Amino acid sequence: MTQNPAMGTTVGNRADACLTFFAPDRGFTIGAGGPLTAGTYKSRNDLFLVPCAGANWMLNDRSSFGILLYGNGGMNTEYSANPFAGLGAGSTPLGVNLEQLFIAASYAHDLSDSFSVGIAPIFAVQRFKAEGLEAFAGMSSDPANVTNRGHDWSNGWGVSEGMLWRPTEDGPSGRPIGPR
Numbered sequence: 001m002t003q004n005p006a007m008g009t010t011v012g013n014r015a016d017a018c019l020t021f022f023a024p025d026r027g028f029t030i031g032a033g034g035p036l037t038a039g040t041y042k043s044r045n046d047l048f049l050v051p052c053a054g055a056n057w058m059l060n061d062r063s064s065f066g067i068l069l070y071g072n073g074g075m076n077t078e079y080s081a082n083p084f085a086g087l088g089a090g091s092t093p094l095g096v097n098l099e100q101l102f103i104a105a106s107y108a109h110d111l112s113d114s115f116s117v118g119i120a121p122i123f124a125v126q127r128f129k130a131e132g133l134e135a136f137a138g139m140s141s142d143p144a145n146v147t148n149r150g151h152d153w154s155n156g157w158g159v160s161e162g163m164l165w166r167p168t169e170d171g172p173s174g175r176p177i178g179p180r
Helices: 005-011 083-089 135-138
Strands: 014-022 028-029 039-042 048-058 065-071 095-108 115-131 152-165
Touching: 005 065, 005 083, 005 095, 005 115, 005 152, 083 135
Parallel strands: none
Antiparallel strands: 014 048, 028 039, 048 065, 065 095, 095 115, 115 152
16 A cells, blocks of 8 residues: 555555565775775675554445555665775765655545545655765865764655556456456
């Protein structure tokens, strides 16, 4: 239902939770001869837990209401050495972090036995942190606030709309759908 709120009437009354393990292997190598400090760099953070939970209630035979909470993240890179130090601008640690939480309330309604519509207002909150990016300060209109400022928080609202068509044995013309 996070992708399509019209699916609420297909899942019925239920509650689910999950915890996804996300394990990106982030690193890079810089060769000798350039302005950056040569070497191989690997992020210290390589395992993240991404939560989700939801519940759905059938209001009647054709309508449902659901609540969803789901996270997004895993952008937390942290390098103990900074290749920008060779430019004279690079503190440690070097890295960025983005974490997001979405909360949605969905409503779905069956317009027919094979077609549903749904809508889900979504509230999102996120935080972002950048460290060790002094080399990029000259590209900003506010160079003193590019890096090493702790977490910035933001939030916002959005909406997800969806449709779901569940083909029946007979197509719109009354002829069977699919191979004969």
